[in-house]
Amino acid sequence: MTKPLIIANWKLNMTQKQSSEFIKDFAEKVKASQNQVDIILSAPFTSLETVVKALTNNGLEKVTVASQNVSEHESGAFTGEINTEMLKEIGVQAVIVGHSERREIFNETNETIKSKSKKVLDSNLKLIFCCGESLETREKDETDKWIETQIRSAFNDLDFSKVENDQIVIAYEPIWAIGTGKTCDSIEANRVIQNIKDLIKNIFPASLANSTRVLYGGSVKPSTIEEQMAQTAIDGALVGGASLKANDFADIVNFSTKAVLNA
Ligand code: PEP
Secondary structure (H helix, E strand, C coil), X not given: CCCCEEEEECCCCCCHHHHXXXXXXXXXXXXXXXXXXXXXXXXXXXXXXXXXXXXXXXXXXXXXXXXXXXXXXCCCCCCCCCCHHHHHHCCCCEEEECCHHHHHXXXXXXXXXXXXXXXXXXXXCEEEEEECCCHHHHHCCCHHHHHHHHHHHHHCCCCHHHCCCCCEEEEECCHHHCCCCCXXXXXXXXXXXXXXXXXXXXXXXXXXXXXXXXXXXXXXXXXXXXXXXXXXXXXXXXXCHHHCCHHHHHHHHHHHHHHXXXX
16 A cells, blocks of 8 residues: 655745744644655745754654755856755755646746756655646647656656655646646546556656655645545645645645545
8 A cells, every 4th residue: 555645835825933833733633643644845945944843843753845946957146046955954855846836937848847857856855746737738638648748758868777766756736726626526637647657657667656656736625635545546635725724734634544544
Protein backbone atom coordinates (compact mmCIF):
# COMPACT_ATOMS: atom_id res chain seq x y z
CA MET A 1 0.00 0.00 0.00
CA THR A 2 1.37 3.43 -0.98
CA LYS A 3 1.54 5.93 1.86
CA PRO A 4 -0.78 8.87 1.09
CA LEU A 5 0.78 12.28 0.54
CA ILE A 6 -1.20 15.44 1.24
CA ILE A 7 0.28 18.81 0.22
CA ALA A 8 -0.94 22.24 1.28
CA ASN A 9 -0.37 25.06 -1.18
CA TRP A 10 -0.90 28.33 0.66
CA LYS A 11 -0.24 30.46 -2.44
CA LEU A 12 -0.07 34.21 -1.61
CA ASN A 13 -1.43 33.77 1.91
CA MET A 14 -0.09 33.31 5.45
CA THR A 15 2.16 35.79 7.21
CA GLN A 16 4.71 34.42 9.69
CA LYS A 17 2.27 35.02 12.55
CA GLN A 18 -0.59 33.29 10.76
CA SER A 19 1.68 30.37 9.83
CA SER A 20 2.74 29.84 13.46
CA GLU A 21 -0.87 29.94 14.67
CA PHE A 22 -1.91 27.50 11.94
CA ILE A 23 0.78 24.97 12.89
CA LYS A 24 -0.06 25.11 16.59
CA ASP A 25 -3.69 24.28 15.80
CA PHE A 26 -2.88 21.78 13.08
CA ALA A 27 -0.38 19.85 15.23
CA GLU A 28 -3.03 19.06 17.84
CA LYS A 29 -5.30 17.57 15.20
CA VAL A 30 -2.88 15.46 13.15
CA LYS A 31 -0.49 14.09 15.79
CA ALA A 32 -2.34 10.76 15.88
CA SER A 33 -2.23 10.19 12.10
CA GLN A 34 1.17 11.63 11.24
CA ASN A 35 2.81 8.23 10.85
CA GLN A 36 0.25 7.00 8.33
CA VAL A 37 0.43 9.96 5.96
CA ASP A 38 3.14 12.19 4.51
CA ILE A 39 2.40 15.90 4.77
CA ILE A 40 4.03 18.81 2.94
CA LEU A 41 3.30 22.47 3.69
CA SER A 42 4.07 24.88 0.88
CA ALA A 43 4.40 28.40 2.24
CA PRO A 44 5.31 31.78 0.74
CA PHE A 45 9.05 32.60 0.85
CA THR A 46 8.88 34.88 3.89
CA SER A 47 7.11 32.27 6.03
CA LEU A 48 9.24 29.23 5.10
CA GLU A 49 11.74 29.46 7.94
CA THR A 50 9.00 30.18 10.48
CA VAL A 51 7.14 27.08 9.29
CA VAL A 52 10.27 24.89 9.57
CA LYS A 53 10.83 26.03 13.17
CA ALA A 54 7.16 25.89 14.20
CA LEU A 55 6.86 22.29 12.96
CA THR A 56 9.79 21.22 15.14
CA ASN A 57 8.48 23.14 18.12
CA ASN A 58 5.08 21.49 17.80
CA GLY A 59 6.22 17.87 17.38
CA LEU A 60 5.68 17.67 13.62
CA GLU A 61 9.31 17.06 12.55
CA LYS A 62 8.20 14.62 9.87
CA VAL A 63 6.24 17.25 7.97
CA THR A 64 8.19 18.57 4.98
CA VAL A 65 8.30 22.24 3.98
CA ALA A 66 8.10 23.22 0.31
CA SER A 67 8.65 26.42 -1.58
CA GLN A 68 6.09 27.43 -4.22
CA ASN A 69 8.77 28.53 -6.68
CA VAL A 70 12.52 28.74 -7.23
CA SER A 71 14.90 30.23 -9.78
CA GLU A 72 16.40 27.94 -12.39
CA HIS A 73 19.58 30.03 -12.06
CA GLU A 74 22.47 29.47 -9.70
CA SER A 75 23.15 33.10 -8.73
CA GLY A 76 23.80 36.51 -10.26
CA ALA A 77 21.83 39.34 -11.81
CA PHE A 78 18.29 37.99 -11.41
CA THR A 79 16.54 40.62 -9.30
CA GLY A 80 13.76 39.23 -7.15
CA GLU A 81 14.75 35.57 -7.46
CA ILE A 82 15.55 32.91 -4.82
CA ASN A 83 17.85 29.94 -5.50
CA THR A 84 17.82 26.35 -4.26
CA GLU A 85 20.78 26.87 -1.87
CA MET A 86 18.90 29.69 -0.11
CA LEU A 87 15.93 27.38 0.36
CA LYS A 88 18.02 24.48 1.65
CA GLU A 89 19.84 26.74 4.09
CA ILE A 90 16.57 27.43 5.94
CA GLY A 91 15.39 23.81 5.97
CA VAL A 92 13.19 23.67 2.86
CA GLN A 93 13.14 20.18 1.32
CA ALA A 94 10.78 20.43 -1.65
CA VAL A 95 9.66 22.82 -4.40
CA ILE A 96 6.46 23.06 -6.44
CA VAL A 97 7.22 23.52 -10.15
CA GLY A 98 4.82 23.94 -13.06
CA HIS A 99 1.76 25.07 -11.11
CA SER A 100 -0.84 26.34 -13.58
CA GLU A 101 -0.82 29.76 -11.91
CA ARG A 102 2.92 30.06 -12.64
CA ARG A 103 2.38 28.81 -16.18
CA GLU A 104 -0.58 31.09 -16.92
CA ILE A 105 -0.03 34.26 -14.87
CA PHE A 106 3.77 34.32 -14.91
CA ASN A 107 4.19 32.90 -18.42
CA GLU A 108 6.34 29.95 -17.40
CA THR A 109 6.80 27.77 -20.46
CA ASN A 110 7.46 24.03 -20.67
CA GLU A 111 11.10 25.02 -21.28
CA THR A 112 11.32 27.12 -18.07
CA ILE A 113 9.62 24.35 -16.13
CA LYS A 114 12.08 21.81 -17.48
CA SER A 115 15.03 23.98 -16.30
CA LYS A 116 13.47 24.53 -12.87
CA SER A 117 12.68 20.83 -12.47
CA LYS A 118 16.26 19.92 -13.32
CA LYS A 119 17.62 22.51 -10.90
CA VAL A 120 15.42 21.20 -8.06
CA LEU A 121 16.47 17.59 -8.66
CA ASP A 122 20.16 18.47 -9.08
CA SER A 123 19.93 20.29 -5.72
CA ASN A 124 18.63 17.12 -4.02
CA LEU A 125 15.27 18.71 -3.28
CA LYS A 126 11.96 16.93 -3.79
CA LEU A 127 10.22 18.01 -6.99
CA ILE A 128 6.44 18.50 -6.89
CA PHE A 129 5.67 18.70 -10.59
CA CYS A 130 2.22 19.99 -11.59
CA CYS A 131 0.43 19.33 -14.86
CA GLY A 132 -3.13 19.70 -16.07
CA GLU A 133 -5.37 20.83 -18.88
CA SER A 134 -7.58 23.87 -19.43
CA LEU A 135 -11.32 23.50 -19.99
CA GLU A 136 -10.78 24.27 -23.68
CA THR A 137 -8.26 21.43 -24.01
CA ARG A 138 -10.61 19.04 -22.18
CA GLU A 139 -13.54 20.00 -24.38
CA LYS A 140 -11.42 19.33 -27.48
CA ASP A 141 -10.74 15.87 -26.01
CA GLU A 142 -6.99 16.58 -25.91
CA THR A 143 -6.40 16.13 -22.17
CA ASP A 144 -4.21 13.03 -22.38
CA LYS A 145 -2.08 14.41 -25.23
CA TRP A 146 -1.63 17.73 -23.40
CA ILE A 147 -0.47 16.09 -20.18
CA GLU A 148 1.86 13.76 -22.04
CA THR A 149 3.49 16.81 -23.68
CA GLN A 150 3.88 18.58 -20.33
CA ILE A 151 5.49 15.52 -18.74
CA ARG A 152 7.67 14.54 -21.69
CA SER A 153 8.98 18.09 -22.15
CA ALA A 154 10.21 18.18 -18.55
CA PHE A 155 11.58 14.65 -18.26
CA ASN A 156 12.30 13.08 -21.68
CA ASP A 157 16.00 13.88 -21.74
CA LEU A 158 16.68 14.18 -18.04
CA ASP A 159 19.65 12.27 -16.63
CA PHE A 160 17.98 10.17 -13.93
CA SER A 161 21.20 8.63 -12.61
CA LYS A 162 21.25 10.83 -9.49
CA VAL A 163 17.50 11.08 -8.92
CA GLU A 164 16.45 9.21 -5.77
CA ASN A 165 13.36 7.03 -5.60
CA ASP A 166 10.44 9.13 -4.31
CA GLN A 167 12.25 12.40 -5.20
CA ILE A 168 9.56 13.26 -7.76
CA VAL A 169 5.86 13.77 -7.01
CA ILE A 170 3.44 14.55 -9.83
CA ALA A 171 0.23 16.46 -9.20
CA TYR A 172 -2.53 16.22 -11.80
CA GLU A 173 -4.41 19.49 -11.49
CA PRO A 174 -7.06 20.23 -14.12
CA ILE A 175 -6.94 24.03 -14.39
CA TRP A 176 -10.72 24.35 -14.55
CA ALA A 177 -10.95 22.70 -11.10
CA ILE A 178 -8.39 24.91 -9.32
CA GLY A 179 -9.93 27.44 -6.96
CA THR A 180 -13.30 27.11 -8.71
CA GLY A 181 -15.09 24.76 -6.31
CA LYS A 182 -15.56 22.32 -9.25
CA THR A 183 -13.80 19.05 -8.51
CA CYS A 184 -12.94 16.66 -11.29
CA ASP A 185 -15.06 13.51 -11.10
CA SER A 186 -13.03 10.99 -9.06
CA ILE A 187 -13.27 8.25 -11.67
CA GLU A 188 -12.00 10.59 -14.38
CA ALA A 189 -9.20 11.91 -12.13
CA ASN A 190 -8.25 8.29 -11.43
CA ARG A 191 -8.20 7.50 -15.17
CA VAL A 192 -5.88 10.43 -15.96
CA ILE A 193 -3.64 9.57 -13.02
CA GLN A 194 -3.39 5.93 -14.09
CA ASN A 195 -2.40 7.20 -17.59
CA ILE A 196 0.31 9.36 -16.00
CA LYS A 197 1.59 6.32 -14.09
CA ASP A 198 1.67 4.27 -17.31
CA LEU A 199 3.43 7.10 -19.15
CA ILE A 200 6.20 7.60 -16.61
CA LYS A 201 6.97 3.88 -16.78
CA ASN A 202 8.21 4.65 -20.31
CA ILE A 203 10.29 7.66 -19.23
CA PHE A 204 11.60 7.06 -15.70
CA PRO A 205 13.76 4.16 -14.53
CA ALA A 206 11.45 1.42 -13.17
CA SER A 207 12.17 1.91 -9.46
CA LEU A 208 11.64 5.66 -9.74
CA ALA A 209 8.40 5.24 -11.72
CA ASN A 210 7.10 2.80 -9.10
CA SER A 211 7.93 5.11 -6.22
CA THR A 212 6.56 8.30 -7.82
CA ARG A 213 3.32 9.30 -6.15
CA VAL A 214 0.73 10.93 -8.39
CA LEU A 215 -1.72 13.24 -6.64
CA TYR A 216 -4.96 14.93 -7.57
CA GLY A 217 -5.42 18.68 -7.09
CA GLY A 218 -8.41 20.92 -7.76
CA SER A 219 -10.95 22.07 -5.14
CA VAL A 220 -10.19 19.17 -2.77
CA LYS A 221 -12.21 19.57 0.44
CA PRO A 222 -12.86 17.51 3.57
CA SER A 223 -16.10 16.38 1.90
CA THR A 224 -14.35 15.07 -1.26
CA ILE A 225 -11.14 13.50 0.01
CA GLU A 226 -12.44 10.10 1.10
CA GLU A 227 -13.90 9.32 -2.31
CA GLN A 228 -10.77 10.60 -4.06
CA MET A 229 -8.43 8.55 -1.90
CA ALA A 230 -10.55 5.44 -2.34
CA GLN A 231 -9.61 5.39 -6.07
CA THR A 232 -6.99 2.86 -7.10
CA ALA A 233 -4.44 5.22 -8.67
CA ILE A 234 -4.74 8.44 -6.64
CA ASP A 235 -1.91 8.61 -4.08
CA GLY A 236 -2.85 11.85 -2.38
CA ALA A 237 -3.92 15.45 -2.88
CA LEU A 238 -2.55 18.92 -3.50
CA VAL A 239 -4.84 21.29 -1.66
CA GLY A 240 -5.09 25.05 -2.16
CA GLY A 241 -8.07 26.90 -0.65
CA ALA A 242 -8.97 24.22 1.89
CA SER A 243 -5.41 24.16 3.25
CA LEU A 244 -5.71 27.68 4.68
CA LYS A 245 -7.76 26.65 7.70
CA ALA A 246 -6.04 24.28 10.14
CA ASN A 247 -9.33 22.48 10.86
CA ASP A 248 -10.16 21.78 7.21
CA PHE A 249 -6.65 20.78 6.27
CA ALA A 250 -6.38 18.48 9.31
CA ASP A 251 -9.69 16.86 8.33
CA ILE A 252 -8.34 16.26 4.81
CA VAL A 253 -5.15 14.71 6.24
CA ASN A 254 -7.08 12.52 8.69
CA PHE A 255 -9.79 11.46 6.20
CA SER A 256 -7.14 10.54 3.62
CA THR A 257 -5.62 7.91 5.91
CA LYS A 258 -9.06 6.58 6.86
CA ALA A 259 -10.01 6.17 3.18
CA VAL A 260 -6.80 4.32 2.39
CA LEU A 261 -7.06 2.05 5.42
CA ASN A 262 -10.66 1.17 4.51
CA ALA A 263 -9.98 0.61 0.79
C1 PEP B 1 -3.80 24.44 -5.99
O1 PEP B 1 -3.46 25.49 -5.51
O2 PEP B 1 -2.98 23.74 -6.59
C2 PEP B 1 -5.20 24.01 -5.86
C3 PEP B 1 -5.52 22.79 -6.24
O3 PEP B 1 -6.09 24.90 -5.33
P1 PEP B 1 -7.61 24.61 -4.85
O4 PEP B 1 -7.55 23.42 -3.93
O5 PEP B 1 -8.04 25.86 -4.17
O6 PEP B 1 -8.40 24.30 -6.08
